[in-house]
Amino acid sequence: MAAGDRPSRLPRRLERVLRWAMPLGLVLVVLGLWELxxxxxxxxxxxLPGPVLVARTLVADWHTLYPSLLVTLRVTFSAxxxxxxxxxxxxxxxxxxxxxxLSLFPFAVxxxxxxxxxxxxxxxxxxxxxxxxxxxCAWIVAFFPILSNTTLGLNSADHNLxxxxxxxxxxxxxxxxxxxxxxxxxYFLGGLRIAGGLALIGAIVAEFAAGTAGTGSGLAYRIxxxxxxxxxxxxxxxxxxxxxxxxxxxxxxxxxxxxxxxxWHESAVKRDG
Amino acid sequence: xxxDTPSGATADALLELRGVSKTFPNGTVALDGLDLDVGRxxxxxxxxxxxxxxxxxxxxxxxxxxxxxxxxAWPNGGSAGDIGFVFQEPTLMPxxxxxxxxxxxxxxxxxxxxxxxxxVREALALVGLDDFAGAYPRELSGGMRMRVSIARALVTRPxxxxxxxxxxxxxxxxxxxxxxxxxxxWQGQGWxxxxxxxxxxxxxxxxxxxxxxxxxxxxxVAGFEIAEPYPRDDAFRLSESYLHYCRQASAALQQAxx
Ligand SMILES: Nc1ncnc2c1ncn2[C@@H]1O[C@H](COP(=O)(O)OP(=O)(O)O)[C@@H](O)[C@H]1O
Ligand SMILES: [Mg+2]
Numbered sequence: 001m002a003a004g005d006r007p008s009r010l011p012r013r014l015e016r017v018l019r020w021a022m023p024l025g026l027v028l029v030v031l032g033l034w035e036l037x038x039x040x041x042x043x044x045x046x047x048l049p050g051p052v053l054v055a056r057t058l059v060a061d062w063h064t065l066y067p068s069l070l071v072t073l074r075v076t077f078s079a080x081x082x083x084x085x086x087x088x089x090x091x092x093x094x095x096x097x098x099x100x101x102l103s104l105f106p107f108a109v110x111x112x113x114x115x116x117x118x119x120x121x122x123x124x125x126x127x128x129x130x131x132x133x134x135x136x137c138a139w140i141v142a143f144f145p146i147l148s149n150t151t152l153g154l155n156s157a158d159h160n161l162x163x164x165x166x167x168x169x170x171x172x173x174x175x176x177x178x179x180x181x182x183x184x185x186x187y188f189l190g191g192l193r194i195a196g197g198l199a200l201i202g203a204i205v206a207e208f209a210a211g212t213a214g215t216g217s218g219l220a221y222r223i224x225x226x227x228x229x230x231x232x233x234x235x236x237x238x239x240x241x242x243x244x245x246x247x248x249x250x251x252x253x254x255x256x257x258x259x260x261x262x263x264w265h266e267s268a269v270k271r272d273g
Numbered sequence: 274x275x276x277d278t279p280s281g282a283t284a285d286a287l288l289e290l291r292g293v294s295k296t297f298p299n300g301t302v303a304l305d306g307l308d309l310d311v312g313r314x315x316x317x318x319x320x321x322x323x324x325x326x327x328x329x330x331x332x333x334x335x336x337x338x339x340x341x342x343x344x345x346a347w348p349n350g351g352s353a354g355d356i357g358f359v360f361q362e363p364t365l366m367p368x369x370x371x372x373x374x375x376x377x378x379x380x381x382x383x384x385x386x387x388x389x390x391x392x393v394r395e396a397l398a399l400v401g402l403d404d405f406a407g408a409y410p411r412e413l414s415g416g417m418r419m420r421v422s423i424a425r426a427l428v429t430r431p432x433x434x435x436x437x438x439x440x441x442x443x444x445x446x447x448x449x450x451x452x453x454x455x456x457x458x459w460q461g462q463g464w465x466x467x468x469x470x471x472x473x474x475x476x477x478x479x480x481x482x483x484x485x486x487x488x489x490x491x492x493x494v495a496g497f498e499i500a501e502p503y504p505r506d507d508a509f510r511l512s513e514s515y516l517h518y519c520r521q522a523s524a525a526l527q528q529a530x531x
Contacts, residue, residue, distance in 0.1 A: 160364040168381040182368045264367045264409050
């Protein structure tokens with residue numbers, strides 16, 4: 001091997017550590033600068049609290065923030081679960097019947113393109129149960145990427161394989177079970193990753209629209225409440241929890257996708273060199 | 274060359290095509306009055322220029338489409354049912370192991386992994402892939418994937434094996450090896466094979482009979498036996514008679530295109 005082959009190539013283990021250490025270090029530096037700036041200028045904490053104060057608030061207010069986090073997560077995950085079942089189910093129906101697809105797809109598009117913030121107040125009026133109303137809002141935004149991705153995936157099975165299944169007189173159910181669903185898997189998982197983040201956003205937006213009526217009192221309600229009281233550190237603490245929840249959802253779904261596809265799909269296969 | 278009956282009527286025909294035409298919905302006439310007999314235990318090579326309707330003909334034989342005119346008959350019983358098909362691409366399921374890919378036809382017939390295990394392993398052994406049952410297609414070379422595809426076509430023990438330019442996408446050395454292996458298998462197992470190719474050399478090396486198709490719309494314009502004994506090996510590729518047949522086939526092909 002020539003000496004100048006890969007001059008910038010780092011040892012594998014070092015590279016793996018750096019992949020985590022670099023972004024983490026950058027975040028720490030930004031937080032440090034923020035804290036320094038706040039202290040240097042003596043910025044009042046009702047305008048911009050430093051990260052240390054936010055962290056302290058997070059700990060001090062944990063007993064109110066944590067239950068709110070759970071409320072928001074419960075809405076998010078229920079909505080995501082219903083979106084998965086409904087999205088995949090409807091996508092399968094679409095592939096079984098062109099007529100169902102033609103008649104229902106426009107509704108799905110309308111739901112998707114109408115901003116959730118504009119529909120949420122209406123839903124909150126018509127649906128008595130606030131928790132259910134929040135769930136519907138989160139579901140509306142999470143549903144579409146799963147439906148459209150899965151539909152695309154179900155229809156993108158290799159046409160030679162479709163012929164092979166026909167050659168062996170496969171039933172519709174066998175075609176679905178052994179060919180279309182596995183072909184759709186990478187598409188579905190891509191949609192799921194988007195939907196996870198969107199479900200959280202939908203839940204938060206709906207909570208904002210519900211405002212003080214939000215008896216379930218999720219994190220968005222905590223932000224509203226804190227803003228009325230000009231409790232800016234608590235707003236930041238709640239915001240931090242929301243971001244963390246979003247990141248964790250994304251990471252978890254990415255991991256799930258990797259585990260399911262690593263054996264065969266190009267997106268998840270490890271390459272040497 | 275039998276100029277009068279290029280379709281090569283044999284008494285012991287497995288399959289007869291009579292005046293088969295195929296017009297696609299977009300108006301393309303792919304086949305126009307195709308006459309062809311496939312004799313039992315024959316290794317029939319269909320030779321023709323690209324786009325002349327070779328794949329279309331194979332698909333009709335396999336029951337993957339309806340002829341617009343003409344008829345297909347199985348004079349000695351049987352049906353489109355027990356046919357194996359090998360596509361130009363390996364056409365494997367990337368999410369399934371080699372074992373599961375070869376198992377597929379049996380699974381679709383309702384035979385589970387346990388009951389089909391023996392047959393699957395046998396088919397893998399035939400193509401020399403016993404050791405790769407647990408591998409995924411992406412871990413195999415192009416030639417090995419093609420072998421998996423062949424094993425899958427064999428696993429149901431079909432009476433007729435249809436191969437649509439199966440080795441067109443592999444390199445020449447691999448193609449020669451696969452050709453040899455195919456001949457070995459064919460001789461040992463007594464199958465009937467219809468092998469589509471656009472390579473004169475491949476056709477002459479493999480075939481017990483070659484039929485030549487015209488440019489689109491396709492029909493059979495020439496046919497001749499390759500009266501050379503099997504087993505054929507590399508020496509055959511260098512022999513005088515091989516070259517003679519190749520010249521003959523090339524001339525027929527030239528005429529068919531021209
Ligand atoms: N589904 C289809 N619809 C319309 N035209 C087709 C279709 N399939 C094949 N053809 C056309 O029919 C002709 C024969 O195709 P094919 O049988 O694939 O040729 P070959 O296999 O000999 O290369 C080509 O001109 C091709 O474009
Ligand atoms: Mg073809």
